[in-house]
Amino acid sequence: MSVSFQKMAEQALEHRIGFDNNKEEIQLLAKQMELLNQYGMNKVSEVLLQNAQGSKRKVSDFIAEHNFAADLISYNPEGIYQYEPPEYNRPPDFVLPRDNKTFYLQMKRLNMDSFDNRRYKILQNIREQLSLVPIGKFISIYFAENFGSQDVVPLIDLIKLVVQKSDNIVEYSYPNELEPKAIFFFSAPNNKILTHLKLASTSDMNFRDITGDAEEQIRSSLDKAIGAFTWNNDVQHINLIVMESDLYDDIDISQSVFGEEIYIMGRTGSLLNRLRDINGVFNQNQYRNKLCGVIALRRTNPDAYICGYKKTLFINPNFEGYLYDINKEIEINYVIRATDYP
Structure with missing residues (x-):
C-alpha cells in the first residue's frame, strides 16, 4: 500500500470524536483510497481530506461518499465511474x-432533525469537558427533553463534585431529584485503563413525540x-x-x-x-x-x-x-x- 494513501487516511480520520486512532479503520480507508485512485476517482479522497478539518458532522457526509464509491467499484469492477x-x-x-x-x-x-442536532452539539461539548476530568471512570447520562446547552457547565460542575466519592451503584440527579434534567451514574472499567472520565452511554429520560x-x-x-x-x-x-x-x-x-x-x-x-x-x-x-x-x-x-x-x-x-x-x-x-x- 502506498505511504501517501496511509498518510491521507490518517489525516482524514485523526479529528473524529471517539475515533481513538483506530489503526484498523485507517487501513481500511487507505485501501479504499487506493482502489478509488485506480479508477480515476481520487477526487473523492481529496474532497474528503479537504473537509476533514472542518465540521465533524460534515465530514461524515464525505466518508459516506467514499464508502459508497468503493462499494460501487467493488460490485462492478468493469464499470466506468465519474465523480x-x-x-x-x-x-x-x-x-x-x-x-x-x-x-x-x-x-x-x-x-x-433539529432536536437531535442540538443534542449532538451538547454531547460533543460534554465529551470535551469530561476529557478534562482526570479520573478513570465511565459515566452514563439520561437526559430530559428540556436539558439545554445552558445546563452543560452546571452539570459538569456537579459531576466533578461527586465523582471522587461516588458509589458506582448510586444515581445522581441534576439539578434536583424532583425535576431532574439529567440523571447520571458512574461505572468502573473492567479491562480498560482510562485516563479521564469517558461517556459510556446516553439516553432520553422521557418519550419524545416525533410523529x-x-x-x-x-x-x-x-x-x-x-x-x-x-x-x-x-x-x-x-x-x-x-x-x-x-x-x-x-x-x-x-x-x-x-x-x-x-x-x-x-x-x-x-x-x-x-x-x-x-x-x-x-x-x-x-x-x-x-x-x-x-x-x-x-x-x-x-x-x-x-x-x-x-x-x-x-x-x-x-x-x-x-x-x-x-x-x-x-x-x-x-x-x-x-x-x-x-
Whole structure:
C-alpha cells in the first residue's frame, strides 16, 4: 500500500470524536483510497481530506461518499465511474456512463432533525469537558427533553463534585431529584485503563413525540437533491438519489416517497382497507418523471466509519421496469414498492 494513501487516511480520520486512532479503520480507508485512485476517482479522497478539518458532522457526509464509491467499484469492477464531472452545470455526485445509458446518482446523508442536532452539539461539548476530568471512570447520562446547552457547565460542575466519592451503584440527579434534567451514574472499567472520565452511554429520560419529523426531514433532503437532475428519467438517463439512512426506518422513507399510510377501519375495529395518501414525493410533479428511485444505505457495521452498505431501493411506480438495469450496476438487497407496507 502506498505511504501517501496511509498518510491521507490518517489525516482524514485523526479529528473524529471517539475515533481513538483506530489503526484498523485507517487501513481500511487507505485501501479504499487506493482502489478509488485506480479508477480515476481520487477526487473523492481529496474532497474528503479537504473537509476533514472542518465540521465533524460534515465530514461524515464525505466518508459516506467514499464508502459508497468503493462499494460501487467493488460490485462492478468493469464499470466506468465519474465523480462530479465538470461538464454539468450542477454535477451529480456520481455518473456511471454505460453503452446505451447513463446512471446519475446524487448522494445525500440523512442527518439528524433539529432536536437531535442540538443534542449532538451538547454531547460533543460534554465529551470535551469530561476529557478534562482526570479520573478513570465511565459515566452514563439520561437526559430530559428540556436539558439545554445552558445546563452543560452546571452539570459538569456537579459531576466533578461527586465523582471522587461516588458509589458506582448510586444515581445522581441534576439539578434536583424532583425535576431532574439529567440523571447520571458512574461505572468502573473492567479491562480498560482510562485516563479521564469517558461517556459510556446516553439516553432520553422521557418519550419524545416525533410523529411526522422523520418524513419532513427526508422530504427536505430529497428537495435539495433533486436539483442535480435537469433532465427527466428515461431509458438513457436513470436518475437515483442515494441516502445514508441509518437513523431512519423503512416506514419513514416509504411514507415520504409513496405517501402516508391510511387505515380504513370497520365499526368493529377490523381493518377494511389500507391505502396511501397522495402526498408522497413520487406523486409530485417535480419527482414523477424525474426520479427513478431512492436508495437507502445502511451500514453493515453501525459502529464503524469505513464499511459497506446494505441497500434498499424505493422504486418510483412509473419506473419499475428499470429494476434489472439498476441491479446490474448497484447491488440492491431489498426493493420496496408503493404497494408494500414496511
